[in-house]
Amino acid sequence: MDSQDIAATPRRAPGAPPDVRDPGHVPVARMVRGGIVEGVHHGSVVVLAADGSVEFQAGDIEAAFLPRSALKPIQAVGLLRAGLPPLDAASLALTAASHSGEERHLATARRMLHSAGLNEDALRNVPDLPYGPAARDTWLGRGLGPSRLAQNCSGKHAAMLMTAHARGWSLDTYLDPGHPLQWALAATVEDLTGQGIAHVTVDGCGAPLFSVSLHGLTRAMARLATAAPGTAEGRVADAMRDHPEMVAGEGRDVTRLMRAVPGLIAKDGFEGVQIAALPDGRAIGVKIADGADRARMPVAAAALERCGLDPRTLAVFATAPVVGGGEQIGSLRAAGAMVSPIPAYHGHA
Structure with missing residues (x-):
């Protein structure tokens, strides 16, 4: 079964899949060096109110796009629904992680692997060096090369193997889009986003990657954040809140953001994707068109300010310095539609 087959087969989605089209991105950030605009980043942004309505949008939030690793918390819910054996909170957070x-x-x-009688050899993700700069330097200093365990998606893959082992499904083919595990994950993605999957391709780690819309992905994250304790969605959200250090790593902006904003769950994805949601359902989704990671968090901070968060809390995330000759001579920050009038801050959490 190829990717078109799995994408076209109905499951539980209450809505049609998003259109596959060139998205209408708009300017959302600019980089200024010495008073001159050196670069402009386009993208799309959605801000959801607590009731799920669209509070703000810029660009194209309904076109099909690739969530990359921002989809991992939703996939973690799917693994629990599919029979992932009991995990402690730190391990469940790693299941939703792009770890350092x-x-x-x-x-x-x-x-996680040993609990199913497996070791690193069972992983089918792509070998890589550690993602975190400090961890990578330590790793290389020990004379080590690329490893499946060190690759940033190994927690998700270990959980996939645990689930397949528990269900008696094939371990060698767990990344095949037609595998029962991937069917179960696709069903959860459709359920939580409220829309069909537009297309299935392959993520960088080798796992199937489901294309939805930025609006749908953000809606799914809000459902995790507002879920009752003990549900699959609530368990993933609570694990991420309790162990932000497992979702990314020390010094990483996603870990720092979750520590700075109590109750927030957040996940980044390659190619400039960022989603975040608060316990009352307020949520944001960001896609930077050119995939620039440097613009992701400044735009996300501007979107979170539109959720009513204290701009003083977000200040450290709102700008990225531009350096010349060892000194800061400019900055990268949100621009365009992102800096249109914002409702006054009223002390929301």
């Missing part, structure tokens, strides 16, 4: 490859991340992934 710190020793605690590697040790947790090993324990």
